Amino acid sequence: MDITSPSFKENATRAIGDKSLQKALGNVERGFIYKRAKAVAAVPAFETLRDAARDIKNHTLAHLDLYLEAYADKVAATGGHVHFAETAADARDIVLDICRRVEAKTVTKGKSMITEEIALNDHLEKNGITTVETDLGEYIIQLRGEHPSHIIAPAVHLNKEQIEADFRRVHDKLPPERNLDEPVALLGEARAVLRERFLAADVGITGANFLVAETGTSIIVTNEGNGDLTQILPRVHIVVASIEKVVPTLEDASAILRVLARSATGQEMSVYTTLSTGAKRSGDPDGPDEYHVVLLDNGRSAMLGTPFEDMLRCIRCGACMNHCPVYQVVGGHAYGWVYPGPMGSVLTPTLIGVDKAGHLPNASTFCGRCESVCPMRIPLPKMMRHWRENAFARHLTPPSERSGLGVWKFLARRPALYALATGIAVRAMALLKPKGGRFRTLPFASGWTRHRDLPAPEGRTFQAMWKDRKAGK
Amino acid sequence: MSGRDAVISRIRRSLGVAEDEATRRLTVARRLETAPVAPQPAQAQSSPAERFDLFREKAEAVSATVTRVASPGEVPTEIADYLRGQNLAPRIRRGADPRLGAMPWKSVPTLEVWAGPSDGNDPVGLSHALGAAAETGTLFVTSGADNPTTLNFLPETHIVVVAAEDIEASYEATWQRLRTTHGKGTMPRTVNLISGPSRSGDIEQTILLGAHGPKRLHIIVVG
Numbered sequence: 001m002d003i004t005s006p007s008f009k010e011n012a013t014r015a016i017g018d019k020s021l022q023k024a025l026g027n028v029e030r031g032f033i034y035k036r037a038k039a040v041a042a043v044p045a046f047e048t049l050r051d052a053a054r055d056i057k058n059h060t061l062a063h064l065d066l067y068l069e070a071y072a073d074k075v076a077a078t079g080g081h082v083h084f085a086e087t088a089a090d091a092r093d094i095v096l097d098i099c100r101r102v103e104a105k106t107v108t109k110g111k112s113m114i115t116e117e118i119a120l121n122d123h124l125e126k127n128g129i130t131t132v133e134t135d136l137g138e139y140i141i142q143l144r145g146e147h148p149s150h151i152i153a154p155a156v157h158l159n160k161e162q163i164e165a166d167f168r169r170v171h172d173k174l175p176p177e178r179n180l181d182e183p184v185a186l187l188g189e190a191r192a193v194l195r196e197r198f199l200a201a202d203v204g205i206t207g208a209n210f211l212v213a214e215t216g217t218s219i220i221v222t223n224e225g226n227g228d229l230t231q232i233l234p235r236v237h238i239v240v241a242s243i244e245k246v247v248p249t250l251e252d253a254s255a256i257l258r259v260l261a262r263s264a265t266g267q268e269m270s271v272y273t274t275l276s277t278g279a280k281r282s283g284d285p286d287g288p289d290e291y292h293v294v295l296l297d298n299g300r301s302a303m304l305g306t307p308f309e310d311m312l313r314c315i316r317c318g319a320c321m322n323h324c325p326v327y328q329v330v331g332g333h334a335y336g337w338v339y340p341g342p343m344g345s346v347l348t349p350t351l352i353g354v355d356k357a358g359h360l361p362n363a364s365t366f367c368g369r370c371e372s373v374c375p376m377r378i379p380l381p382k383m384m385r386h387w388r389e390n391a392f393a394r395h396l397t398p399p400s401e402r403s404g405l406g407v408w409k410f411l412a413r414r415p416a417l418y419a420l421a422t423g424i425a426v427r428a429m430a431l432l433k434p435k436g437g438r439f440r441t442l443p444f445a446s447g448w449t450r451h452r453d454l455p456a457p458e459g460r461t462f463q464a465m466w467k468d469r470k471a472g473k
Numbered sequence: 474m475s476g477r478d479a480v481i482s483r484i485r486r487s488l489g490v491a492e493d494e495a496t497r498r499l500t501v502a503r504r505l506e507t508a509p510v511a512p513q514p515a516q517a518q519s520s521p522a523e524r525f526d527l528f529r530e531k532a533e534a535v536s537a538t539v540t541r542v543a544s545p546g547e548v549p550t551e552i553a554d555y556l557r558g559q560n561l562a563p564r565i566r567r568g569a570d571p572r573l574g575a576m577p578w579k580s581v582p583t584l585e586v587w588a589g590p591s592d593g594n595d596p597v598g599l600s601h602a603l604g605a606a607a608e609t610g611t612l613f614v615t616s617g618a619d620n621p622t623t624l625n626f627l628p629e630t631h632i633v634v635v636a637a638e639d640i641e642a643s644y645e646a647t648w649q650r651l652r653t654t655h656g657k658g659t660m661p662r663t664v665n666l667i668s669g670p671s672r673s674g675d676i677e678q679t680i681l682l683g684a685h686g687p688k689r690l691h692i693i694v695v696g
Binding site: 024027028030031032043044045046048049051052053055056059062063064065066067068069070072074078082083084085086090134135136137140153154155156159160163183184186187191194195198199213214215216217223224225226228229232233243248249250251252254255257258265267268269270271272273274275276277278279280281283284285286287295297301302303304305306 | 487497510535675684
């Protein structure tokens with residue numbers, strides 16, 4: 001997909017003016033925030049469960065080489081095939097090779113962000129293989145030629161009228177007078193259309209929420225059952241997963257499952273948690289003849305041992321974006337690549353470069369809600385700060401911002417001068433106080449005041465008042 | 474260098490792993506062997522006396538229906554009654570699970586019973602669960618000739634039989650049950666953890682039942 005992260009500011013401005021998008025984003029609070037809060041409140045030990053989940057991932061990451069080897073050996077022992085892919089291009093080629101070998105014409109897909117990351121659909125389509133997204137949200141956006149705007153609710157940016165129009169356009173063999181007013185009618189139509197695609201597919205591709213080293217098992221978590229029909233009906237099941245998905249045991253996966261759905265959708269457990277191990281066994285009446293796992297690195301191994309290692313604990317629940325005041329008004333597409341919201345602001349610069357994604361770590365008010373709801377306790381604001389520092393060190397920030405920071409640095413290192421300068425500034429501003437007590441514009445700060453007013457200072461600096469207070473005045 | 478060697482050695486470089494790593498290997502081997510259990514919420518620690526009620530409460534909260542019969546012999550009649558109540562045709566497809574096979578199907582002559590996997594044309598599938606976890610009303614169904622996985626997903630109505638004594642408190646306790654039946658580290662091709670009928674919230678974040686999987690999930694607890 002095209003990367004539009006460098007034009008985040010323009011994307012965001014457009015999104016804020018998009019009435020239909022703003023209406024759709026209004027569903028986030030009812031759909032996610034309220035339900036999560038209720039689910040978390042129902043479990044008094046939830047904070048302990050978060051600690052346990054974090055500790056499991058930290059332990060696994062510290063031994064990632066060994067758990068990956070144990071996992072890969074176990075998959076091989078159960079008749080599956082593991083393919084290590086160093087880059088997105090490697091992963092695409094591995095999947096294409098398998099599809100070509102089995103002469104696949106149609107591929108069904110369960111919802112998978114990792115296949116978005118490697119732009120798999122485009123690659124298969126270019127090579128003559130039809131790909132069908134089967135998660136309802138993914139199916140809708142595939143019809144529109146769009147990409148997910150949320151990692152677990154890909155079509156959260158759309159309203160039902162838009163979906164109805166797409167269904168009428170694409171399902172043109174169905175009677176035009178049919179009633180599609182209610183969401184349940186849209187769901188029924190998608191179910192019937194996709195059922196035929198499921199039964200006709202040659203290869204099914206899913207992602208993975210977990211890979212279990214103990215048993216060589218991949219786990220997917222879904223509500224619709226599409227991931228299951230994707231993997232049990234075709235001859236070949238391909239799992240595409242990144243290397244940090246591995247956990248040691250079934251017990252470890254269970255502990256993380258307890259925080260995953262509650263944080264994501266406010267469910268205690270998703271409807272379907274499916275464990276897949278190898279191909280179908282002799283005597284099995286259904287299931288795939290071949291089982292492949294493509295393990296993608298794509299820059300993740302280089303994050304270990306850096307300030308960004310904590311990001312590898314992410315279980316893709318989406319809570320950070322649901323609770324982010326920036327995401328809530330600009331939506332996911334403004335971020336310009338696969339991963340939106342706070343987790344995307346940290347991960348995207350790692351995967352596509354801070355030169356292209358440098359705006360994203362700035363798309364934060366540092367309110368800290370993302371970290372406070374993250375089930376894996378990932379310090380997202382801290383890591384966004386790391387990226388800001390990194391971008392500054394690499395001279396990627398604009399000259400005006402750099403010179404401003406330079407002036408501030410000069411003053412901040414000279415406390416007497418700092419007190420003098422700020423003292424003069426606040427006295428001047430108090431004198432110039434406009435009617436209503438708020439500045440609507442300020443020289444050198446028009447970018448800031450374009451969207452907000454600055455309350456006029458009362459005439460003294462905080463430091464001066466603090467000094468007086470300490471002196472008991 | 475293979476992809477595997479390249480990725481593993483890059484991980485080891487990033488982690489700063491030293492040559493002598495006997496301790497790390499021992500730590501990993503021990504964890505895989507012992508599978509320690511993390512702290513659990515109270516709802517995963519129900520006593521045997523509380524377990525059925527909690528299971529039913531949690532399963533009903535996610536839109537499954539739950540009924541309890543005293544013996545396997547009552548299951549066919551219960552199924553016929555359920556289908557009549559839902560206004561569904563008395564035709565089911567089941568796997569070869571011997572516990573299902575031993576049930577007195579002939580006692581309900583109106584009920585048509587087929588065995589084997591589904592091709593998508595069966596309105597009702599019947600499975601026997603390995604067990605269940607009361608903590609979230611979750612069924613554990615394993616694949617095999619006894620329980621074809623297609624029966625869990627293709628029919629619009631899924632009926633699952635589970636023995637009352639197989640309802641455990643937690644996921645972890647059910648994994649122990651699986652290790653007893655299949656052996657440590659050995660898995661059937663598919664294990665489906667099922668909590669309610671299929672649903673989607675993808676249209677305006679409104680939850681609708683019956684996405685790609687069953688629209689109804691009926692659980693019959695035996696014993």
